[in-house]
Amino acid sequence: MEHIPILRMGRCLLVTIQVDMHDRLAMTLQDDLTARISDVGAKGVLIDISALEVVDSFIGRMLANIANMSRVLDAETVVVGMQPAVAITLVELGMSLPGVRTALDVEKGMRLLNAAIGDVISGSGHEAAGERASSAE
Amino acid sequence: MSVATGPDIVITRQMVRTWAVDAGFGLVDQTKIITAASELARNTVEYGGGGTLQIELLEDGRRRGLRLTFADQGPGIANVEQAMRDGYSTGSGLGLGLSGSRRLMNEFSITSELGRGTRVVATRWKP
Numbered sequence: 001m002e003h004i005p006i007l008r009m010g011r012c013l014l015v016t017i018q019v020d021m022h023d024r025l026a027m028t029l030q031d032d033l034t035a036r037i038s039d040v041g042a043k044g045v046l047i048d049i050s051a052l053e054v055v056d057s058f059i060g061r062m063l064a065n066i067a068n069m070s071r072v073l074d075a076e077t078v079v080v081g082m083q084p085a086v087a088i089t090l091v092e093l094g095m096s097l098p099g100v101r102t103a104l105d106v107e108k109g110m111r112l113l114n115a116a117i118g119d120v121i122s123g124s125g126h127e128a129a130g131e132r133a134s135s136a137e
Numbered sequence: 138m139s140v141a142t143g144p145d146i147v148i149t150r151q152m153v154r155t156w157a158v159d160a161g162f163g164l165v166d167q168t169k170i171i172t173a174a175s176e177l178a179r180n181t182v183e184y185g186g187g188g189t190l191q192i193e194l195l196e197d198g199r200r201r202g203l204r205l206t207f208a209d210q211g212p213g214i215a216n217v218e219q220a221m222r223d224g225y226s227t228g229s230g231l232g233l234g235l236s237g238s239r240r241l242m243n244e245f246s247i248t249s250e251l252g253r254g255t256r257v258v259a260t261r262w263k264p
Contacts, residue, residue: 052171085168093237
């Protein structure tokens with residue numbers, strides 16, 4: 001069976017969607033991701049959709065589902081790299097992805113996750129906690 | 138082309154992209170047309186039990202357009218007006234397929250007969 005690879009980086013899971021997914025593959029990714037979040041106790045999920053030229057209501061719903069399910073499992077999700085034409089089309093279609101955090105690129109997305117959950121990348125809890133405290137001021 | 142299975146929805150997107158690029162549509166318009174095609178193809182597969190897509194390049198002297206015609210011989214839609222409303226769905230979806238794809242295209246018409254099937258014609262003109 002076909003799967004989209006899920007990479008683990010510290011307490012984060014990274015997914016880069018690089019193929020035009022058929023609906024079943026999208027559902028498989030949703031199931032795989034929720035299973036992995038719970039298996040490894042992930043605190044953050046970053047989904048890179050910069051290679052996607054089309055996000056229709058099905059894929060949009062999958063992204064919203066992943067964000068909601070991960071929240072219930074105590075993990076934050078950030079969707080990064082949405083192409084401007086895709087954003088325009090999604091909103092016109094009637095989906096503004098409420099509840100889904102987004103960032104322009106992977107770097108900004110990682111920073112957002114890091115701020116939200118603390119010591120994801122560096123693994124140094126004290127520094128990350130300090131950073132979070134100072135950025136809150 | 139035949140639109141009968143999940144993978145056919147992906148092929149529909151690829152075919153419509155090729156046509157939209159050839160017709161000279163810009164990136165945003167291409168994306169809108171492909172997304173509308175994806176929604177309508179999914180309706181054809183899920184609710185129509187499979188059907189066909191016809192793609193036409195239109196030229197009326199002044200402007201160019203792309204017309205998509207999805208037709209199925211499925212159960213038909215009992216209340217088209219209701220089906221066109223945002224958020225209305227008899228299936229598991231969000232109910233954005235018909236209403237959303239109408240917003241993404243310039244012209245949109247739907248005819249349906251119970252027990253006979255549904256036909257959706259959607260056109261986008263190049264600005």
